[in-house]
Amino acid sequence: MDRMGMDLVLGIETSCDETAAAVVAADRRILSNVVLSQIDEHRLYGGVVPEIAARAHLDHLDAIIAEAMREAGIGFADLAAVAATGGPGLIGGVLVGATTAKAIALVHGLPFIGINHLEGHALTARLTDGIDFPYLLLLVSGGHCQLLAVEGAGRYRRLGTTIDDAVGEAFDKTAKLLDLGYPGGPALERAAEGGDPARFDLPRPMVGKPGCDFSFSGLKTAVRRRVEELGGALDEKARADLAASFQAAVAASLVDRSGRAIEAFEADHGAGRPFVVAGGVAANRTLRAALAGLAERRGMPFVAPPLGLCTDNAAMIAWAGQEKLALGQVDGLDFRPRPRWPLDPGAAPSIGAGAVKA
CATH class of the missing domain: 3.30.420.40 (ATPase, nucleotide binding domain)
Structure with a gap:
């Protein structure tokens, strides 16, 4: 594959119960998008158990990243940046993904970008349909x-x-x-x-x-x-x-x-x-x-991403990284993951559970 002029971003997603990695190009091509579900681990409990989720991310993330890179047919030297979910989400899982991304960035001299998981969802339509703001x-x-x-x-x-x-x-x-x-x-x-x-x-x-x-x-x-x-x-x-x-x-x-x-x-x-x-x-x-x-x-015009890009995935994180990279918005390795991260920090707090999940 000819990659002349292609900026490639590795995305990592570990905010809940999917361990995911993807490589996305600046021209909106998804070169790989690997997702490992933890449904079987949590089914017995009827919901996601944070400690089990974090441990599963730790056990599987390196292999998922390797698979995403292999499917894309690239090495770390071909990347322009590494992006990882930095919140909101289950903080144990977020820490696993963000720390792994920082390590890759440090070892290979790449920019690191911490992504708001909600922004990943918010920008997916630009990846899939190329719509304008x-x-x-x-x-x-x-x-x-x-x-x-x-x-x-x-x-x-x-x-x-x-x-x-x-x-x-x-x-x-x-x-x-x-x-x-x-x-x-x-x-x-x-x-x-x-x-x-x-x-x-x-x-x-x-x-x-x-x-x-x-x-x-x-x-x-x-x-x-x-x-x-x-x-x-x-x-x-x-x-x-x-x-x-x-x-x-x-x-x-x-x-x-x-x-x-x-x-x-x-x-x-x-x-x-x-x-x-x-x-x-x-x-x-x-x-x-x-x-x-x-x-x-x-x-x-009505736009809804393909079903596989609606649920948690790393392609949306890699694309959000592309958007940030194009604006020169990268983070230092002192970036701090967070369990809560509102998209609109200036919005008035809401009453009830919804306020703490924003």
Whole structure:
């Protein structure tokens, strides 16, 4: 492969329960993208155990990096920089990835770039679709639910966030209530495929209310009450119908909140800019379809990354590194990883769990 003029960045992602490494070129080509899931290690516990996750990253990261470099067909001397998630996330895992990246940078004389994991998601649409700034972003994952005006790399203005549970967390907790297995989000989506979304009348959180904030704890409580009303003994049909009803309620909430954010965004940036959905929950096809319909009605291009680039991966970290490198924004080896790292530090704190997960 001819690499003349190609700046290559190695990206490392270890913020939660995926150990990942990737090599991405400045021209948006993904030369490799290796992801090792830890689902089997955490399934027994019904959720991610931070200590187990950190140990797994430590055990496997060197081999994952070697595989990513081998797939890309390059050596460390071919790299322009090394980028690693520096937060937010489970701090033990973040430390493993960032420390490994710093060691590679030091040994091979390369720039090191600490990447905000959320910024990786926020910029993925530029990697996959080459869109220009500004655009409206709905970032939905297990720990995050935000609406942001993306005005440039490192320039984010938060329009709304969750005041309690993130949407992915609500999916996982609801799946646990319905005894659908782990990981909960994909299991609930599969169950909902055969369900009747109109059977259970569940609340549509925040729909019709001013502002762009989200709330999902009340919806989760409503599902629990329906389970209790059914005596706790759910047959397959009841599980499917509750899953479908929950998913429909989430979709209605996301569409309503996003619609209000579109109004605020267009007041500043005009009509016709892209509407981007990113993060792990963006892999849910029902939610994608609902949000794509909203974008079509509002005359906005709709962009959602391929399913494999919605969930945690290192290609997005490498691309965010490319964006930072192009701006000359590199970090020293004294960079300090952090468990919390808001994209918009100037945004007002929110009430509830959502505030600490930003």
